[in-house]
Amino acid sequence: MGLFSKKQPQLSVAYTARGAGGGLDQLVTMTNPTDDDLVPTLRFRPLTAYGQEIPGVTVTSVQGLDRGMLKVPARSTARDLLRFDGPGCRQVCHVQTEVLDLFTVEPVSGLTIPPTVVMVDLDKLAVADPENFWGIGVANDNEEPMRVRVSVVELEPPHTDRKLRKASRQPVDWGTLEGDVLLEPKSHDVVWLPDEMRGRYHAVLGGVTALDLG
Structure with missing residues (x-):
């Protein structure tokens, strides 16, 4: 589904209703x-399979693309999960996306590779079972430092x-983790979960935080 904006018509958002191979459903990229590095605030309109908007349905994003919480670096992507x-x-089968606000962040960060x-x-070691989920591995494959906003789902x-x-x-x-994960170039780290969070969450998401505007 295309992204409708008079400011940046070349931007795009893809919506995946059903994830393939065990991937997350209701994912937007x-x-x-x-x-330019951009910080968008988006609105998602829920649509039927026939493209009709569904009244009374509200849409919330986990990572905050609808609240200006993520930076989308130049020549890169950002992912979010919808509820x-x-x-x-x-x-809901599709979403229509509208830009409510969009501003440019300078200088350009050079973060062309999204965080892992x-x-x-x-x-x-990477796991999928919540019972074996003890920590969050975060990696930066870029030549520049990265500040990552991390959410558990x-x-x-x-x-x-x-x-x-x-x-x-x-x-x-x-x-969302109370503090962002700060990674040096070409580095990785593990954030261990507190005991009260273990065995409950099924997935993790990460994106470049918009709070680091430099």
Whole structure:
């Protein structure tokens, strides 16, 4: 679904209703092909399979693309996860995206590669099972330092109702780390979860924070 903006018509947002191969449902990916680092504030309108807007359904993003919380560096991308609430929320098949606000950040950061963020176990190996999720591995493959906004996501249980077998799996709760993860060029780190957060979350997301405007 295209991104509608008089300021930057070349920007785009792709929406994935159902993730392939165990990937997250209701994921949006914003692509910035310009030579400027941008901080957008977006509005997502929920649409049916026929392109009709669904009244009464509200849309919230986990990482904050709808609140100006992420920076999308030049020649790079940013990802976010959507939650739909209200009558008809299970009917959402697509989203239309509108730019409410957009500003340029200078100087350009040079962060053309998005951060890598994965769930890890005690041996710092990538895992998918919440029971083995002990920490968050964060990596920066760029030649410049990076400040990463990291969120953990709890998903609703897999659908057992036959009427919902094709429905997306919604995020039911999430949290963002109190402090951003600061990474030097070509480096990585692990943030260990406190005991009260273990066994609960199913996924992690990371993006370049907009709070680091330099």
